[in-house]
Amino acid sequence: MCVKLHLVQNSSVDEPALGLRERKKRARREALIDATHRLVAEHGLDAVTVEAICEEAGVSARTFFNYFETKDDAVLGHTPWPLDSAATEEFATGGPTGNLLADLQALVSSFLTDAPIGRQRVARALELAAKEPRLLARHLAWMEQHKGQLSALIERRLGDDAPYSSEIVGSTLLFLTHATFLRWDAAGGAGTADEHVSAVVADLRSILTD
Numbered sequence: 001m002c003v004k005l006h007l008v009q010n011s012s013v014d015e016p017a018l019g020l021r022e023r024k025k026r027a028r029r030e031a032l033i034d035a036t037h038r039l040v041a042e043h044g045l046d047a048v049t050v051e052a053i054c055e056e057a058g059v060s061a062r063t064f065f066n067y068f069e070t071k072d073d074a075v076l077g078h079t080p081w082p083l084d085s086a087a088t089e090e091f092a093t094g095g096p097t098g099n100l101l102a103d104l105q106a107l108v109s110s111f112l113t114d115a116p117i118g119r120q121r122v123a124r125a126l127e128l129a130a131k132e133p134r135l136l137a138r139h140l141a142w143m144e145q146h147k148g149q150l151s152a153l154i155e156r157r158l159g160d161d162a163p164y165s166s167e168i169v170g171s172t173l174l175f176l177t178h179a180t181f182l183r184w185d186a187a188g189g190a191g192t193a194d195e196h197v198s199a200v201v202a203d204l205r206s207i208l209t210d
Contacts, residue, residue, distance in 0.1 A: 036074040072138045077117040092156040112193040123189040
């Protein structure tokens with residue numbers, strides 16, 4: 001069954017901000033993710049091939065690999081991490097609260113809630129990842145690939161005279177994102193990113209003060 005590409009489909013990105021080419025690219029990426037989710041939910045991860053995904057979405061294998069390295073990335077909806085978003089800019093310039101830990105929490109929440117693929121696709125990815133442990137490992141490895149970009153973001157926020165090192169703050173940001181993703185996954189996608197990152201921080205505080 002071929003999936004028709006829709007130019008508006010559960011996205012957190014404002015439509016007027018995107019040109020026609022970008023909207024078409026986003027629609028194709030979303031169609032590939034949706035096709036992958038349907039096939040994996042029906043047949044299981046190992047039984048689904050890239051060729052089957054392409055047939056379902058009505059695209060070539062070459063097109064698939066323009067968007068995703070592996071079928072695991074398509075299940076997880078991996079897209080370029082939105083490190084140039086309004087939330088990251090707000091964080092880098094000292095907000096939203098001015099408190100570093102609280103602002104890290106807000107940033108983690110934005111990473112998980114305002115994903116370019118939309119909340120519904122994130123929820124489906126979490127549901128499928130809960131059944132396939134290797135998907136969690138792939139997701140964590142994908143996040144590690146963004147360390148350089150995260151370091152640059154952290155350095156902008158801290159400035160030259162910060163009391164903390166950018167490495168420690170960057171590692172904390174990655175940890176909070178990892179742990180929140182895992183906690184949200186364990187909950188089957190229930191609840192909100194805000195709730196889960198707050199719970200992670202509360203657990204971390206308890207461990208550090210034990």
